[in-house]
Amino acid sequence: MIRSMANGLTYMRKTTSSEATKQRAATLAPYLQAGDVIVLSGDLGAGKTQFVQGVAAGLGVRDQVTSPTFNILLTYPAGSLPLYHFDLYRLEEADELEDIGYYETIDGDGASFVEWGEKFPEALPYGYLEISIRVDDEGNRSVRTHAYGDRARRLLFVWAKDSKSRLMKCAGGTA
Numbered sequence: 001m002i003r004s005m006a007n008g009l010t011y012m013r014k015t016t017s018s019e020a021t022k023q024r025a026a027t028l029a030p031y032l033q034a035g036d037v038i039v040l041s042g043d044l045g046a047g048k049t050q051f052v053q054g055v056a057a058g059l060g061v062r063d064q065v066t067s068p069t070f071n072i073l074l075t076y077p078a079g080s081l082p083l084y085h086f087d088l089y090r091l092e093e094a095d096e097l098e099d100i101g102y103y104e105t106i107d108g109d110g111a112s113f114v115e116w117g118e119k120f121p122e123a124l125p126y127g128y129l130e131i132s133i134r135v136d137d138e139g140n141r142s143v144r145t146h147a148y149g150d151r152a153r154r155l156l157f158v159w160a161k162d163s164k165s166r167l168m169k170c171a172g173g174t175a
Contacts, residue, residue, distance in 0.1 A: 009153050010146045011160045011167035021047050021133070021141050022054030027165040029058025031158050032081055032111040036151070037125050039117035042133035047141055048115045051131065052085050055113065059083055068115075072100050082110025089116045097123050127152045144170070 015021045028038075032055070040048040049067040056065045059079030068074040068087040076083040084105050088097075097103065097120065106112045106125060117124055127149020134142045145167065147156040160167040 009156055010144065010170040011156060012142065012144045012170050013165070013167050015141045015143060017139075018047060018050045018141075021050050021143065022057065024143065024165060025051040025054025026058035027162050028159050029055050029080075031155055031162075032059070033151075033155075034081065034109045034111070035107060036111045036155060037106050037128040038111065038113045039124060039128050039130045040113060040115045040133065041118050041130065043135070046133040046135050048133060049085075051133065051143075052083075052113045055111075056083055073102075073105070077110075082108075084108075084110050084112040085115075086112065086117070087115040088119050091119065094120045094123050125149075129156060 013024055015024060040051060042048055049065070053065045056063075056076055056079065059076075059081055061076045061079040061083060063076055063078065065076065065085070066074065068085050069089060072087060072090065074085045076085070086100075086102065086105075091097070102123065106114075117128075127147075129152045130146045130148065132144045132146075134144075136142070145156060145159075147153040159165050160169070
């Protein structure tokens, strides 16, 4: 958990396959705007990159979307909105974010998805969606989404109202 969820808006959805996770993620795409930041957390292999693959498909990205673990940033400019996919797992210090153009990118012309962003809480913008993915022993995923800031609250609210998202509100920010 990155920040206190006491005053926030939290929704949750369980999925039973990676394909179902991608389908749910695709329903977020129409509501994204330039400057939106989505922080993805979860264990290795939880489905963070699969979530981004679903959003990319929803944006009309035809390129293969892969994990940016070794590249740190992969860019997909060909969709209806540019998509930036960060993986901060290999970074050691917040100073390294300057070297990769992190701040310029998240304030730029597209939507930024940041895996392992919780490593550098001081570098997160005021407003962002936090999407936490957990996997149980049977491979089912619990996808919890929490909004921080006004724009993220509006984004989560309209996404949750989309009948295809099938998001369910959580009382008190708990899953």
